[in-house]
Amino acid sequence: MQTSQWTPQLWLGFEPMDAMNREFMDHLGDAQAAPDAALVQTWQALVNHASVHFGTEDAWMHQEGFATAQQHTLEHRVVLNLLREGLCQAQAGDCAPARQMAAELGAWFSRHTQSLDAALALHMRRVNASRTAPA
Numbered sequence: 001m002q003t004s005q006w007t008p009q010l011w012l013g014f015e016p017m018d019a020m021n022r023e024f025m026d027h028l029g030d031a032q033a034a035p036d037a038a039l040v041q042t043w044q045a046l047v048n049h050a051s052v053h054f055g056t057e058d059a060w061m062h063q064e065g066f067a068t069a070q071q072h073t074l075e076h077r078v079v080l081n082l083l084r085e086g087l088c089q090a091q092a093g094d095c096a097p098a099r100q101m102a103a104e105l106g107a108w109f110s111r112h113t114q115s116l117d118a119a120l121a122l123h124m125r126r127v128n129a130s131r132t133a134p135a
């Protein structure tokens with residue numbers, strides 16, 4: 001199976017988000033490339049990362065009163081729940097759901113990054129620029 005990789009089309013110009021998005025793709029690629037014996041371990045790492053990654057973005061949106069926060073946070077919650085469900089099933093010996101998700105997650109992540117994350121990154125760049133601008 002071809003593994004997912006970060007590409008320059010996913011670049012948002014807000015380094016904290018770009019760093020997290022690169023990390024997400026690294027973890028996804030690891031899970032996709034993992035043999036069954038290593039799937040639980042790599043999937044667990046992906047779930048741990050996604051939990052922090054999504055939680056960080058949710059906290060920024062909450063702090064900044066960001067307009068589309070509800071939809072963005074909901075998408076995070078749905079995907080994180082699916083990832084956790086895949087982990088439970090893999091831990092119980094059924095790797096198929098996680099494998100299926102691994103195959104589809106790259107496309108979801110690209111869409112998410114280029115739409116919802118991109119809007120948040122633009123907002124965060126503006127907020128940071130206005131806070132660092134001379135009075």
Ligand SMILES: [Fe+2]
Nearest residue numbers: 020021057117
């Ligand atoms: Fe993100």
Ligand SMILES: [Fe+2]
Nearest residue numbers: 057112116117
């Ligand atoms: Fe996001």
